[in-house]
Amino acid sequence: MKTVIGTAALALFFAPTLLGPVWAALGEPAASVERDRMMMKGQRQSRTGTGYSIDTITVAGMRVKEYVSPDGVVFAVVWTGTGMPDLQLLLGEYFEEYRKGVHAARSQRPKIRKPFQMKSERLVVERSGHSRSLWGRAFLPAALPPGVTAEDIR
């Protein structure tokens, strides 16, 4: 049973484009969280906080938190785990921007190794951690609900 689910999850997890539209989370309606969960074949928990709610998807050593604003838009995602989630799935239309950001960071000279960070008024993405526990977050600064700061996204 486990194996069957794992294989199915894998196919979906890594090839979202095979399904037609790219099911995005960041910047998308909250309904996309459920699509992410289905594609990751994960467990989902919801929690309502002040001014926003958090949906947590857990699967295979990975925990993804999606922050949903009162008007139902995913404004941030946070991941922690031994591996990396499918950021194409989680970042959706922002994924290309992220890829360019990674490319720019790798090409920067003088090369000084530091935790990955890209920061614009449109999109912030960070990666940190180490083997066994990688950590990252992405959020849309302009879409943060009133009273929510970057520090709340953990």
Place this chain on the structure above:
Amino acid sequence: MRLMAVVSLVVCLLAGCSNGDDDSSGPSSAGNVVPISVGESAVCRTINQLCAVITICQPGTSSCQTISDVLVDNGSVGLRVFSSVLSTPLTQTVDVRGRAVGECTFFADGGTTWGPVQVADVVLGGAPAVRVPIQVIQSTFGGQSSSNNPCNDEVDTDPQAASFNGILGIGIFRQDCGLICATNSNNTLYFSCNGGSCTGVAVPLADQVQNPVWLLPSGNNGLVITLPNVPAMGAPSVSGSLILGIGTTDNNTPSAGISVLTTDDNGFVTTVYKGRTFGQSIIDSGSNGLFFPDASLQQCATPLDPFYCPPNAVNLSGTVIGENGSQIVVPFQVANTENLVQTGNAAFNNLGGDFSIFDWGLPFFLGRTVFIGIEGQSSSLGTGPYFAF
């Protein structure tokens, strides 16, 4: 076992090391020392990048080569070497169906490596060879490419662009993934490849890429990184030692006054800085600076913009706290990065930049002796994972 001893001896002759016998016999051997340095290599030339030379042998043979410019990184686990610098044939690992296993490795700096997992005999300093799965960094493995691969990210293609020939991951864990990858095929790290297509695969602990230190016959409970300090405007280079084992020989026995900070299960410590508490703090020789958030520090202009450029050097301090409640106050300085870079020096103890959590990078290690205890391994300082300094 005998074979290993022969290999080790040959390697030692090749590498020109003098203290080949060691380890079980005498506590005064320097066979457990790997020289490390910043600013003294051709490829590994990035600011504050700590590097070493290691030896790799074809398993069970005397066919060996030395590899220079290997990044010494306690933020990762396991040895990774570019295929383009490898002339020694290694043994490919396979899954239960006989398919070649490869791995995606994700680094905090946004870097990603892809390539096959192969078994090598690895020699660190004058210590005996250990047989260990390593990652061969090869973007084309399994019919993949730098932009199209299971890592879903741009992966490293060559040593020059990466600024290292390999990475020696000597972090606080035994394997780079652990139980998650032994039990889940959708672990996002390990894949097996067949006919140009790669799918996720569960990999037993023993076949995962792992820390060569914990596989040593002795001195396998951790390691010590010791580096001298440098002047305020930096130094062209700095040299120190990576010493294998903790409390197993004279040269790795902690002096009085060392405090032990155990980490949480994820290898993190906590840092309190200016009244703010940062969980998920890392102590990471592979980071080239001290990274933490402080809005009162002026940031540099592009292209050095995430780095700090205060007009004058600023004295600061942070308190590092372990899972065991032990805490150590760490005074440090942040200088003007632009001025530092202009010196042309390579080693700086005061290079800092902005990030949302605390990353104690290489400047932390300068002028300090840091003990890194490997998970589940006991030592005179306790059982790992821990940092002690």
